[in-house]
Amino acid sequence: MIPKFLESFDFLKLLNLSYNHFEGEIPTNGVFKNASATLIKGNGKLCGGIPKFQLPNCNNKKSKKTLTPMLKLIIFILFGLLGVSLILLSLFLCSLRKKRKENTSSNSINLFLDVSYQSLLNATDGFSPTNLVGVGSFGSVYKGILNQYRHTVAIKVLNLARRGASKSFKAEFESLRNIEHQNLVKLLTAYSGIDDQGQDFKALVYEFFGNGNLDEWIHPTPITNESFENPRKLSLIQRLNIAIDVASALDYLHHHCQTPIVHCDLKPSNVLLDDKMIGHVSDFGLAKFLHAIIQDSSANQSSSIGVRGTIGYTPPEYGMGNEVSIYGDVYSYGILLLEMFTGKRPTNSMFLNGLNLRDFVKANLPERIIDIIDPNLPWERQEGEIRMNDTHNEDQNESLKIQECLILILEIGLACSTEVPRERMDITDALVELHLIRQNLLEPVSTDKDFKLQVH
Structure with a gap:
């Protein structure tokens, strides 16, 4: 029979079916409407069609063919x-x-064959509250000593009853197992298996940092065995050094890893400080590999990204369902930088009726720089940081130099936290600028009263 689909070819101008032993009814649409454009000579068993074909009517009773x-x-x-x-x-x-x-986070993770549940239990005295050093979104962190390590380690035990904890464990492990940088926490080992009750148990083991996290230093409160007269304080140079440390870590994650990594939860409490007050970015439980985001850009994924991160540090585009990107980390870094030097959290109660930390800083720069700087920031220099003389002019220039430095730092924070993602300063450029500010700050004070920091 003549294929029915031929009548749907709108641009078919001539169809020659002559002498092909076709039989049955001719279609009536498309090219078959034109008798001069459809040649059917030599097909004696055809029927129907338009009147111009002059064919007999078809018998509507179709013979039923039975299968053998x-x-x-x-x-x-x-x-x-x-x-x-x-x-x-x-x-x-x-x-x-x-x-x-079962094996993605088990077999691959148990490439580390030097840790067991019992060893983790012994290292923390049975996960004793006295060894608890912090509680996060997906688990608790204990300090302890494992036999294979001579120093204290931090053991992060995942709360698997919490939704997303297993994904957080996998993300943190995958992010850190193949990367190494002086400003990133070092993953020592991991465990994924069962506890002594036969329940699923997952833990990550990191190097331990005795000076806590940056949040505790920016917002100091008296702690055990610490006098009220000598609370924790970070000098200007210390804060600048830590800001450079964090920028160096982000620059490595964004531009120097084989696959770019987006941290997704950068904030002061996720910056740990070692004994030399060097900053280390931690907590990769929400981290994303950039190639995975590009390959999976489904609506479901985009809609879930709005909750990724911490309120105050999460970029505005995530709240609108946009995919995570390195621009989001840069925004978080900008807010962190503003917080480090103003001493104000982005969730401070003073930020009401649309006012936020960024707008607060922007509205007061540069004229009121003294009014918005963290009152806990020591103005005096620590030994070896900046050489000072006793002359009045140089004291004035020193003060001007510090103010100029603070203005430039806060301007970098503003440039990193603009609302439009692609207008934000690249983290590499921010790192270069901060290095230049530190270099100028550490140079001897100029005797020129019209002194100006030379930063591009």
């Missing part, structure tokens, strides 16, 4: 084989998925 027993058997066997194949394939995929789920 052999053909029925062949069809039955083929469908049976197809059904069995589909069942076996489904079972295989389910088994593979289950195996991957």
Whole structure:
């Protein structure tokens, strides 16, 4: 019979079906509407069509063709084989998925063969509250000593009852196992298995930092064995050094890893300080590999990104469902920088009716720089930081130099935290600027009263 689909070819101008032993009814649409454009000579069993074909009417009673027993058997066997194949394939995929789920964070993680649940239990005195040093979104951190390490370690135990904890464990492990930088926390080992009760148990082991996190230093409160007269304080140079440390870590994650990594939760409490007050970025539980985001840009993923991060540090585009990007980390860094030098959290109660930390800083620069700087920031210099003389002029220039430095630092914070992502300063450029500010700040004070920091 003449294929019915030919009548749907709107641009078909000539169709020659002559002498092809066609039979049955001719279609009536498309090219078949034009008797001069459709040649049907030599097909004696055709019927119907438009009147110009001058063919007999078709008999509406179509003969029913019955399948032979052999053909029925062949069809039955083929469908049976197809059904069995589909069942076996489904079972295989389910088994593979289950195996991957069990082994993705188990077999790969247990490449570290030097840790067990019992060793973690012993290291923390049974996860004693006296060894608890912090509680995060997805777990608790304990300090302890493992036999294979001579120094104190930090053991992060995941709360697997918390939704997203397993994904956080996997993200943190995958992010840190193949990267190493002096300003990133070092993952020493990990465990994924069961505890002594037969329940799932996951833990990550890091190097321990005795000076706590940056948040505790920016917003100091008296702690045990610390006098009220000598609270924690960070000098100007210390804050600038830590800001450079964090920028160096982000620059490495964004531009120097084999696959760019977006941290997604940069904030002062996730910056740990070692004994030399060097900053180390930690907590990669929300981190994302950039290639994975590009490959999976589904609506479901985009809509879930709005909750990624911490209020106050999360860029505005995440709240609108945009995909995570290095620009989001830069925004968080800008807010962190403003907080470091103003001493005000982005969630401070003073920020009401649309006012936020960024607008507060922008409205007061540069004229009221003294009014917005953290009152806990010591103005006096620590030994070896800046050489000072006793003359009045140089004291004046020193004060001007410090103010100019603070203005430039806060301007970098503003440039990193603009609302439009692609207008934000690149973290590499911010790092260069901060190095220049530190270099100028550490140079001897100029005797020129019209002194100006030379930063591009």
